[in-house]
Every structure is written in C-alpha cells, then in structure tokens.
Amino acid sequence: MKTRILGWVAFVAVAVMALVALFLVPADLNQGDAQRIMYPHVASAWLAYLSFGVTALAGICWLWRRDLRFDSVALSGAEIGVMFTAFAIWGGMMWGRPVWGVFWQWEDPRLTTTALLLALYAGYLLLRRLTDDPERRATRAAIVGIVAAVDIPIVHFSVEWWRGLHQTATIGSPDKILNPAAPVPFVLTLVGMVLAFTLTWTYLMIRRYQLAQADLGREESARVERIMEARAAEATR
Amino acid sequence: MTALRYEARLALAIAAKDARAEMRGRQAVVSTLFFAAVVLLLFGFALGPDRARLAEAAPGLLWLALVFAGVLAVSRLHLIETDDGALEQLALYPVPRRAIYAGKALAGLAVMAVLGLVVLGAVAVLFGTSIGSAIVPLLATLMLGVVGIAAVGTFYAGLTVRLRAREVMLPLLMLPILAPLLLGAVKATAAALAGDPFGELGAWLQLLVAFDVIMLTAGLATYGYLLEDG
Amino acid sequence: MPRTTIYVSPRSLGSHDQRPPAVVTTDLARLFAGRPALAGVSLTVEPGRAIALLGPNGAGKTTLLRILSTALRPSYGSGQVDGLDLGRDVDAIRPRIAYLSHATGLYDDLTARENLAFAATMLATPHAEVRVDRALEDVGLIGRRRDLVRTFSAGMRKRLALARILLGEASLVLLDEPMAALDDEAMSLVQQLLGAWREVGVTVLVAAHSIERLESHLDGRVIMERGLVTAVAGNGVTSHAPAPLVAGHPLTVTR
Numbered sequence: 001m002k003t004r005i006l007g008w009v010a011f012v013a014v015a016v017m018a019l020v021a022l023f024l025v026p027a028d029l030n031q032g033d034a035q036r037i038m039y040p041h042v043a044s045a046w047l048a049y050l051s052f053g054v055t056a057l058a059g060i061c062w063l064w065r066r067d068l069r070f071d072s073v074a075l076s077g078a079e080i081g082v083m084f085t086a087f088a089i090w091g092g093m094m095w096g097r098p099v100w101g102v103f104w105q106w107e108d109p110r111l112t113t114t115a116l117l118l119a120l121y122a123g124y125l126l127l128r129r130l131t132d133d134p135e136r137r138a139t140r141a142a143i144v145g146i147v148a149a150v151d152i153p154i155v156h157f158s159v160e161w162w163r164g165l166h167q168t169a170t171i172g173s174p175d176k177i178l179n180p181a182a183p184v185p186f187v188l189t190l191v192g193m194v195l196a197f198t199l200t201w202t203y204l205m206i207r208r209y210q211l212a213q214a215d216l217g218r219e220e221s222a223r224v225e226r227i228m229e230a231r232a233a234e235a236t237r
Numbered sequence: 238m239t240a241l242r243y244e245a246r247l248a249l250a251i252a253a254k255d256a257r258a259e260m261r262g263r264q265a266v267v268s269t270l271f272f273a274a275v276v277l278l279l280f281g282f283a284l285g286p287d288r289a290r291l292a293e294a295a296p297g298l299l300w301l302a303l304v305f306a307g308v309l310a311v312s313r314l315h316l317i318e319t320d321d322g323a324l325e326q327l328a329l330y331p332v333p334r335r336a337i338y339a340g341k342a343l344a345g346l347a348v349m350a351v352l353g354l355v356v357l358g359a360v361a362v363l364f365g366t367s368i369g370s371a372i373v374p375l376l377a378t379l380m381l382g383v384v385g386i387a388a389v390g391t392f393y394a395g396l397t398v399r400l401r402a403r404e405v406m407l408p409l410l411m412l413p414i415l416a417p418l419l420l421g422a423v424k425a426t427a428a429a430l431a432g433d434p435f436g437e438l439g440a441w442l443q444l445l446v447a448f449d450v451i452m453l454t455a456g457l458a459t460y461g462y463l464l465e466d467g
Numbered sequence: 468m469p470r471t472t473i474y475v476s477p478r479s480l481g482s483h484d485q486r487p488p489a490v491v492t493t494d495l496a497r498l499f500a501g502r503p504a505l506a507g508v509s510l511t512v513e514p515g516r517a518i519a520l521l522g523p524n525g526a527g528k529t530t531l532l533r534i535l536s537t538a539l540r541p542s543y544g545s546g547q548v549d550g551l552d553l554g555r556d557v558d559a560i561r562p563r564i565a566y567l568s569h570a571t572g573l574y575d576d577l578t579a580r581e582n583l584a585f586a587a588t589m590l591a592t593p594h595a596e597v598r599v600d601r602a603l604e605d606v607g608l609i610g611r612r613r614d615l616v617r618t619f620s621a622g623m624r625k626r627l628a629l630a631r632i633l634l635g636e637a638s639l640v641l642l643d644e645p646m647a648a649l650d651d652e653a654m655s656l657v658q659q660l661l662g663a664w665r666e667v668g669v670t671v672l673v674a675a676h677s678i679e680r681l682e683s684h685l686d687g688r689v690i691m692e693r694g695l696v697t698a699v700a701g702n703g704v705t706s707h708a709p710a711p712l713v714a715g716h717p718l719t720v721t722r
Contacts, residue, residue, distance in 0.1 A: 063462060119413040127410065130401050132500055135540065136465075140396060143459045144410060147392070150455055151414045158417040158444055162424070223498050223542065230506035231709055234695045243591075250588040254577065261615070262576030317574065321624075325538050326572025330589040331562035465540070 003210075007203045013196035017189070025189045034098035039190055041091030043197040044084045045114060049152070050201070051081025052117060055124070056149030059142030071138035072212035073205075074145060075128065080204045082121045084197075088114050109159035116155050120148040134216065244336040251340025256347060258317050265313040266348055273306035273356050277363055288365050295364040296426035300419055302356050303349070304386060308408045310348045311390030314341060315398040324398065324464075334461030338391065342456065345387035353379045366430055374429035374438055381445035382422035385452060389414050392456040395463045414452075421445045473605040473656075475663040476598075478636050486514040487550035489639050489670035490535060494544035494709055496694075497530050504530040506694035507544065507709030514549075514638075516703030517661055517671040519678045522691035528674035529569070531691075532641045535672070536566035548639055565637035567645055571628040575617040579608055579627055582616060583634065592634045602630040606656060621648040626656065640664060642673045646680070654680055661685075 021039040028035035055077035062070040092111045093103045106112060124144055131137035259265045280298045285291055291298075318324035327337060357379060361368050368375060393411040397403040425441035428434075480486060490512040497505045505527045512518055520528045533539040535548060537557050546553040548560050573582050580599060587595035603609040606626040616624065625648060632640060645657050661684040664671055678685060687701030696706045 116413050116416055123406075123410045123413065127400075127406065130406070139462050139465060140400075143396065143462055146459065147414065147452075147455050150451060151417070154417045154444075154448055154451065158420050161440060161444065162420060222501060223503075226498065226501060227496055227503045227506045227543070230503045230694055234506075234693060234697065247588065250585060254574065254581075254585050257581065258574050258576040262617075317576075320573070320575045322568060322570025322572045323574055325568070325570070327589075329536060329538060329561060329564070329566060330586075331558070331591075332589055 003203065003206050006199065006206070010196065010199035010203045013192075013199050017193045017196040021189055021193060025185050028186075032098075034095060037091050037095045039193040040197070041088055041095055042190060043194045044088035044091060045110060046194055047197055047201045048081055048085040048088050048114060048117060050198075051077045051084060052121070052145075052149055052152065054205075055081065056145045059138075059145040062138050062142050066135075068134060068138060068216055069213065071134070071141065072209050072216065074138075074141060075212050076205050076208035078121055078124050078128075078141075078145075080201060080208060082118070082125065083204075084201070085114060085118045085121060089118060106162075109156050109163060112159050113152065113156045117152060120151070124148065134219065244333055244339070247332050247336040248339035248343060251337060252343035252347070255314055255317060255341060255344035259314070259344075259348070262317075265310065266351060269306050269310045269313070269348070269352060270355055272309055273302045273352060274359060276302045276305055277356070277359055281363055291364040292366055295360050295366045296423045296430065298364065299356060299360045299426060300382065300422045302360075303353060303383070304412065304415055304419060305408075306352055306356070307349055307383075307386040307390055308411060310352065311345050311387065311394040311411075312397075312403075312407055314344055314348070314391070315394040318398065328464040334464060335457040337464070338395070338456050338460035341395070342387050342391040342453070345391045346384060349383035349387050350380070353383045368430070371429045371432065374433070374442075375426065377442065378422055378425040378429060378445070381425075381442060381449060382418060384449045385418040385422075385445065386415065388449060388452040388456050389418075392452075392460060392463075395460060418445065418448050421448065473633070473659050473663045474598075474601050475633060475660075475667050475669075476636055478638065478667055478669070480514070480638055480668045483513075483515055483668075487547075488512060489514040489516070490546070490548055490672070492531075492535075492544065492546040495531070495534060495541050495546055496543040497527075497534060497539065498542050503694050505534075505541070508691075508694070508696055508706075509544075509709065510689065510696065510699075510704060510706045512670060512672065513703040514670050515665070515668045516686040517665060517673070517684055518687045518689060518701075518704045519681065519685050520672060520674040520689050520691060521676070521678065523676070525693065526691040527694040528691055529643055530694075532566065532643050532672065532674055533568070535639070536564050536568075536641050537561055538566070538568075562636070563638045564641065565632040565635050565639070566641045566643075567625070567628050567632060568643050571624045573616045573624055573627060576615060578613050578615055579603065579619070580612040582627065583630060586631045587634050590635045595634075598634055602633040605633060606630040607652065622650050622653055625649055626653055629656065629660065638669055640669055640671045642671065644674055644676070646675060657681070658684055 017039070021036050025036075027033045055074045058070045058074035058077060062068070062074065089111070092108075092114065096105055096111070097103050104111065124141060127144055128137055128141050131140055277298065280302070281291065284294055284298075318327060357375065360366060389411055393407055397407045397410065400406055421441045421444040425438055425445065428438040428441065488511050490510060492508055492510050495505055495508045496503060508527070508531060520531065522528055530539070534541050534546065534553065537553065537560055541553070549563055551560050553560065574585075577585070580603065583599040583602060584595065587599055592598050600609065600612075603612050606629055608623065608626055608630065611619070611623070616627065619627065625645065629645070646654065649657065658681065661671060661681065665684070673681065673685070675681075678688070685701070686703040687699070689696055689704055689706065690698040695709070699706045
C-alpha cells in the first residue's frame with residue numbers, strides 16, 4: 001500500500017520536474033535548449049552509479065550473512081541500474097550532438113565510464129542467467145559485482161587523467177551546473193530532478209525486490225514439495 | 238615455518254605444477270604466441286600499409302594483442318584443472334584459498350611475461366617502432382601491464398571454468414575490467430617510445446601500479462568463494 | 468605387486484569413547500535443478516568404523532559423500548564431522564577428510580610421482596619424498612612412477628588416488644565406488660587398506676553397488692534409495708527417519 005503511494009508520488013514528481021525542466025527554467029545562454037536534457041541525464045547517471053553501489057554492497061552482505069534477500073536486492077539494483085545507465089548514455093549522446101557536434105566524446109570521463117558501467121552490468125546479468133542454483137548464483141554474482149565496483153573509480157580516474165594530460169578543450173561539461181557559482185534556478189531544477197528520479201528509483205527497486213522474493217519463494221516451495229514427494233514415495237513402498 | 242613462508246611455498250608449488258603441465262601437455266605458450274602473432278598480422282592488414290600510421294598505432298596494437306592473447310592464456314591455465322576433476326580435488330586440500338590464487342596467477346604471469354617480450358619484439362619489427370633507449374621504461378610498463386592481466390585473468394578464469402558458455406563469458410567479464418589497464422599501458426608505452434616529452438610516464442605507471450595492487454588484493458580476497466561449489 | 472604391509476601414518480585420534488561420532492547428519496537434503504538427490508538423510512556413524520553405503524545409481528550415495536567431503540553444500544539440513552559443523556567449520560574439517568571420487572583429480576600431464584609430490588606439498592606431508600615413494604610402492608605403482616598419468620589405465624589411476632590418500636592424515640576416509648574399474652590385484656589393495664585404517668582408528672565410508680569382497684572388513688551397512696536411507700544393518704551406524712511433517716512448515720530450513 002505504501003509502495004503504491006510512493007509510486008504515485010514519484011510519478012507526479014517526475015511529471016512536474018519534466019515540465020519545469022522543459023518550460024519553466026530558462027535555457028542556457030551558450031547551449032540553448034539542448035542543455036535541458038542535462039537534468040534527466042545527470043539524474044540518471046547518479047542513479048546508475050548508486051544502483052551499482054547497492055548491488056556491490058548487497059553482494060558483500062550476501063557473502064557475509066548468506067541471506068538470499070541480499071541477493072534479491074543485488075539483482076534489483078543491477079536490473080534497475082541497467083535501465084538508468086542506458087538512459088544516461090542516451091541522454092549524454094543527445095546532449096553531446098548539439099553541443100560538442102559529435103555523439104561521442106572519448107575524453108569525457110563521465111560518458112566513457114558510464115559506457116563501461118553498462119558493459120559491466122551486462123556481464124553481471126548474463127552471469128546470473130547462467131547459474132540455476134540460487135546460492136551459487138548469488139556467490140558468483142557477488143564476486144563479479146564487487147570487482148566491477150572496485151574497477152569503476154579506477155576507470156573514471158584514468159579517463160580524467162587521459163583528458164587532463166591531453167589538454168583538449170572540452171566545451172561545456174554537464175558539471176558546469178554543479179559548481180557553486182551556477183545560477184540558482186538551474187541548481188534547483190537539477191536537485192528537484194534528482195529527487196524525483198530517486199523516488200522513482202526507490203519505487204522500482206522495491207517492486208523488483210518483491211518480484212525477486214516472490215520468485216525465490218516459488219522456487220523454494222517447489223523444492224520443498226519435491227523433497228516431500230520423494231519421502232512420501234519411499235514411505236508407501 | 239611462518240604462515241607467509243608456508244603460503245608462498247604452496248603458491249610456488251602450484252605455479253610449478255601448472256608450468257610443468259603446460260610445458261608437457263598443451264603447448265599453451267606456443268599456441269598463444271602464434272595467436273598473438275596472427276592478431277598483429279591482421280592489425281597490419283587492417284591498418285596498413287602506411288608505416289607512419291602503424292607506428293603511431295603501435296602501442297595500442299601491442300596491448301590489444303597482449304590482452305586478447307592473455308584471455309586465451311589464463312583460460313588454458315585453468316583448463317588444466319578440468320583434467321579428471323582436478324579443480325575439485327584442489328579445493329579440498331587444507332590450504333588457504335589465496336595461496337591457490339597466488340600460484341595460478343604466478344603461472345599466468347610467467348606465461349604473460351614471455352608473451353609480452355615476444356609481442357614487443359614483433360611489434361618493433363612489424364610496425365617499425367624503434368625501441369633503443371626506451372628499453373627500461375618499456376620493460377617496466379610491460380611487466381606492470383602483464384601483472385594486471387594475469388591478476389584479473391586468473392580470477393575470471395577461475396570463475397568461468399565451471400560455467401556454461403565459458404568461452405564467451407571469460408572475455409566478456411574480463412575485458413571491461415581491463416579498460417583502465419589498457420589505457421594506462423598504452424599511454425605509458427607511447428610516452429616511453431617518444432622519450433616522455435610531457436613527463437606523463439610516471440603518472441601512467443602509477444596508475445598501473447595502483448590497478449595491479451587493487452586487483453591482486455581483490456583476487457586474493459575473493460578467489461576462495463569461486464572454489465566453493467555452492 | 469602391492470606390499471604386504473601398507474604404511475598408514477599413525478594418528479592420535481584418542482580412544483573410541485573419547486571421540487565424537489565421526490559423522491552426524493540431520494535431515495540432509497540436496498537438490499540439483501529442482502530434483503532431490505538427497506531427500507532427508509539422518510545418519511550417525513561411530514568413529515573408527517568401516518561402513519558401506521549401498522544402493523543403485525541415483526540413490527544419493529555420491530551426493531552424500533560429496534557433502535561430507537565439503538566439496539558440496541547441502542540444500543537443507545546439517546551435518547557434523549568429528550563434531551565440527553559442515554557449514555561453519557569447513558576449514559577445520561578439510562584436513563581430517565580424504566575423498567576418493569569417481570574423478571581421480573590427477574593431472575594427466577604429470578608423472579605419478581609428480582602428482583603425489585604435489586599432493587604431499589598441499590597436505591604438508593612430513594618427509595615427503597620418502598612418503599611418496601613408499602605410497603607408490605604400497606599401491607604397486609613404483610615401477611610406473613616416472614610415467615605420465617595420461618598413460619595410466621582407470622584402475623591404475625584409482626590406485627594412484629588411493630596412494631594420495633595415504634599421504635594425508637585423514638580421520639575420515641570417503642571412498643566412492645573404489646572397486647569399480649579395479650583389477651583383482653587392486654581389490655586386495657583395498658582390503659588391505661581397510662584393515663590398515665581400522666588399526667589406526669580411521670573411519671571409512673565406502674559407497675558401492677555391492678560389497679561381496681569387502682564383507683569381512685566392514686562393520687555396518689546403510690542401504691539407500693532415491694535420496695533416502697531405507698535400511699541400516701550391522702554395527703557402528705544408526706539412522707532415523709526424516710523429521711515429521713509439521714503443519715505449515717514441513718521442513719526445517721537450515722542453511
């Protein structure tokens with residue numbers, strides 16, 4: 001029940017912020033209307049990374065506590081995370097085309113790191129599909145999730161170095177908004193968008209988790225039933 | 238014997254066992270070398286014949302060849318353990334898991350080091366890069382790079398050896414992780430070859446060291462979980 | 468030709484009364500892809516005994532042995548080896564167990580002696596070189612010590628795997644169908660081994676289809692079928708039926 005309310009609140013929040021971002025907040029002086037996509041783009045990117053962090057952390061908890069609920073959290077984080085990652089990349093490309101002139105800019109650390117994040121997610125999810133046993137699957141996934149999460153900061157750092165050392169001018173990065181001198185309406189819109197998206201993310205995570213638990217529960221009942229059948233068959237011989 | 242000495246002995250025994258088995262049986266080093274050579278040749282066909290362009294691309298091609306050949310090499314080292322259930326037996330010995338990882342990574346490193354030297358020579362010949370005075374930084378970069386490939390590769394090879402579709406899962410999982418290593422190694426190699434005009438060589442080498450340390454630690458800490466059979 | 472006396476390293480296991488049961492399992496169950504290979508096995512094995520696990524293929528013998536060897540985790544239920552828990556104390560259990568599975572775990576491209584030398588290092592066998600050669604003699608493979616295992620027959624591999632067990636100091640030996648693919652000469656080897664282990668107080672669990680040649684060396688028998696224990700006979704082993712159904716929660720899930 002509470003989740004449903006959360007869902008509606010999130011929906012309304014996103015709708016409101018979309019309107020604000022599209023119509024209310026002024027366009028950027030240099031980049032024009034193209035800059036508006038930056039709001040959902042940055043918000044998605046934030047959630048993409050948050051999701052991965054959650055997945056990795058949940059993996060650690062599984063290894064520590066051996067409670068399959070943690071694995072359900074990890075799975076939810078990965079699936080929801082993939083969505084936001086894909087959207088963030090798409091947003092980045094859409095924003096890049098009018099501003100940079102190209103869809104892709106190798107030296108933008110955020111874009112390249114996020115693309116790699118997508119590859120890591122894909123590997124994680126594929127790996128999960130290849131194992132049937134729930135505990136083996138959880139363990140393998142946790143390991144992969146942890147190593148991948150450790151890799152992300154290294155990637156980001158190295159790409160920044162890449163950019164820095166080559167000193168090519170990267171015109172207008174989305175980060176301009178995040179500095180303290182940025183105009184207030186921009187910052188407020190961004191914050192609002194991030195909050196709205198985070199609400200959506202929370203709602204989706206809860207729902208996906210519930211689904212995952214339901215799946216586990218069903219699997220569990222089936223297993224218990226098989227065992228009972230085997231015993232009953234033996235008892236009647 | 239202290240615990241560390243004991244574990245080091247175990248790791249060396251495992252590495253020696255891998256080396257011996259490979260030398261005798263599967264000719265892994267030789268076939269991986271040929272694979273790397275073929276990859277380089279194909280690069281030549283794809284990007285040549287302009288020597289200047291090839292020379293410029295040489296550092297990247299060197300490391301791409303090493304990374305791809307590296308996937309094969311680590312995969313083969315874990316395939317030894319599919320001999321009649323050897324991996325399960327290995328997991329049953331009362332030895333710390335990280336010693337097993339260390340041993341296998343060491344064996345992987347040995348293979349990669351040989352691979353690296355040969356590929357470096359091949360690249361110098363095929364793509365006309367003059368090594369000359371850059372030999373020391375080049376070797377340093379080579380060593381740091383192959384340590385990273387061995388560390389990451391051994392870990393993922395252990396993960397995928399019992400998996401369905403392992404031939405595709407190993408590179409799929411391993412290669413994205415190696416992205417920063419690839420970047421650092423290529424940049425360091427290019428800088429070394431050019432005589433380090435911007436003074437960036439040190440920074441890239443630091444990146445490689447950091448990567449190696451982090452990944453080795455991760456491998457040592459988590460390899461044990463891979464050996465569990467659910 | 469196997470020797471008349473096999474060297475089994477002495478171990479200080481304590482007298483029978485002082486030792487905890489070698490094996491205790493409670494409602495042990497294991498499923499593979501939804502199918503129960505074990506459906507609730509509760510056994511208690513006294514220390515120092517030699518027990519046979521009998522039953523047709525698919526009875527769950529191999530699965531049970533694998534769980535006891537720590538190679539496999541159970542899906543449900545719990546187990547103890549020498550009083551140590553299979554879930555929590557795996558690292559402490561490992562040095563006490565020796566396991567001969569269907570697969571021998573030998574490296575094809577190493578010689579017999581190299582395989583054993585490697586095992587000796589892993590097992591921290593004292594006086595490794597001497598022990599390796601002695602083990603090879605004891606199983607009758609000393610003449611083939613420099614040959615690659617790749618050239619060995621199935622029976623010879625089994626014997627080499629048994630030699631590996633001799634290098635360790637296990638208090639519980641698990642043999643999965645050791646008699647399969649063995650020739651006559653090697654059959655007597657297994658009989659000798661059982662005798663040698665009994666003298667030292669090692670507990671042995673042998674899974675087999677039938678036990679004709681080993682009868683006199685065994686204390687007790689467990690009959691299994693379809694993942695459950697159907698009968699128990701002889702000394703040293705007892706079993707009880709799976710826990711009764713309780714409304715709402717038919718199974719106690721212990722992971």
